[in-house]
Amino acid sequence: PVVSALDLGGVKIAKDDVVRDDPTNNVPDTIYAKLGLQLHRRDQHxxxxxxxxxxxYFDTIYANKFDKFDNLCPIVSVKANFDDVLVPPDHVSRSYNDTYYVDSQTVLRCHTSAHQAELLRKGHTHFLVTGDVYRRDSIDSTHYPVFHQMEGVRVFSPDEWETSGLDGTLYAASDLKKCLEGLARHLFGAVEMRWIDTYFPFTDPSFELEIYFQEKWLEVLGCGVTEQEILRRSGKTDNVAWAFGLGLERLAMVLFDIPDIRLFWSSDERFTSQFVKGQLGVKFKPFSKFPPCYKDMSFWINDSFTENNLCEIVRGVAGDLAEEVQLIDNFTNKKGMTSHCYRIAYRSMERSLTDEEINELQWNVRDQVEKKLNVVLR
Ligand code: PHE
Structure with a gap:
């Protein structure tokens, strides 16, 4: 086999030998193929x-004080991805159903927060981390198992808040909100915004910022005041800090009018040629949309069935031709058996698909669903 070496943030990885025989590995080839593509490093994307x-925005407001990282390796330890940011041992995000494990101690990062602790330990006090992140998920126009996040962290020293008369946490929270409201205005112009209290393991208090855009409240980012324990472990006992994480696709879909998240991965010139370096918010003009084709399948589920596992099979067979997988019927019979009916929408954004092609995809999906998920087709 051709061994293509991948250089991920200075880490050399042979495409064929990332411990792929490990029984705990749940990374399919389709996901593996995304490593190293680094869409966020293309100035015209x-x-x-x-x-x-x-x-x-950050360079202007903070006079280039923020260190920027956009080439850190997405393969990280369980410790970095979860433990170091205080994700509890029983948190769902740690499950094999939600996260891609390379082996039992190594994951494809599910958020850029995976780099917080390491960069703090190295002494960085102002930084932005951009990168591809990986989550097992459902299939629809806004969900894709690989997407991109940007993380921001700012550390304060005591003299910065002591003169303000506020305590450190309040000072950091108010600075954070000012900074992010400014960012939202920089990106969206004069928009209405609101703050929602929420929970993250790594921040307290924690907030979400929503903006009112095209007649809807849109969640823009998560953020909060960094848990003191994270700072303490990195030797910053006397400091306070804030952190935020935002999803780039979600914002880009709105800013550029991109209707389907799969388009970000398209190399079709009718997509790529529409964007210009340095021009935020040029509206995407859809090229002719080909019709979708719907196929339904019903089966009796078992206890270990999950929708993410089903979607992984569909993506494995159909790749980006799978547009949506939707549960359309769900019932339990007198014997206690539960049946699910899923509707799969197939559509290419580049060409029209033939009946033959779609039937073949659907037969493959049915076959693999039966074999790999051990369910009984109806
Ligand atoms: N890591 C969080 C997520 O992926 C976002 C976040 C980052 C929230 C930093 C708070 C602070 O949803």
Missing amino acids: PLGILKNAIFD
Whole structure:
């Protein structure tokens, strides 16, 4: 086999030998193929354009004080991804159903927060981390198992808040909100915003920022005041800090009018040629949309069935031709057996699909669902 070496943030990985025989490995080839593509580092790609626009904001407001990282290896330890940011041992995000494990101690990062602790330990006090993140998930126009996040962290020293008369946590929270409201205005112009209290294991208090855009409240990012324990472990006992994490696709879909998250991965010129370096918010003009084709399948589920596992099979067979997987019927019979009916929408954004092609995909999906999920087709 051709061994193509991948250089991920200075870490050399042979495409064929990341412990793929480990029984705990749940990373399919389709996901593996995304490693190293780094859409966020392409200046003419909507994700790169958005990243650069956010960098511009921080450079202007903070006089280039923020260190930027956009080439850190997405393969990280369980410790970095979860333990170091205080994700509890029983948190769902740690499950094999939600996260891609390379082996029992190594994951594809599910958030850029995976780099917080390490960068704090190294002494960074102002930083932005951009990167591809990986989550097992459902299939629809806004969910894709690989997407991109940007993390921001700012550490304060005591003299910064002591003169303000506020305590450190309040000071950091109010600075954080000011900073992110400014960012939202930089990206979206004069928009209505609101703050929602929420929970993250790594921040307290924690907030979500929502903006009112095109007649809807849109969640833009998660953030909060960094848990003191994280700072303590990195030798910063006397400091306070804030952190935020935002999803680039979600913002880019709105800013550029991109209707389907799969388009970010398209190399079709009719997509790629529409974006220009440095131009945020050029509206995407859809090229002719080909019709979707729907196929239904019903089966009796078992105790270990999950929708994420089903979606992984569908993506494995159909790749980006799978547009949506939707549960359309669900009932339990007198014997206590539960049946699910899923509707799969197949559509290419580039060409029209033939009946033959779709039937073949659907037969493969049915076959694999039966074999790999041990369910009984109806
Ligand atoms: N890591 C969080 C997520 O992926 C976002 C976040 C980052 C929230 C930093 C708070 C602070 O949803």
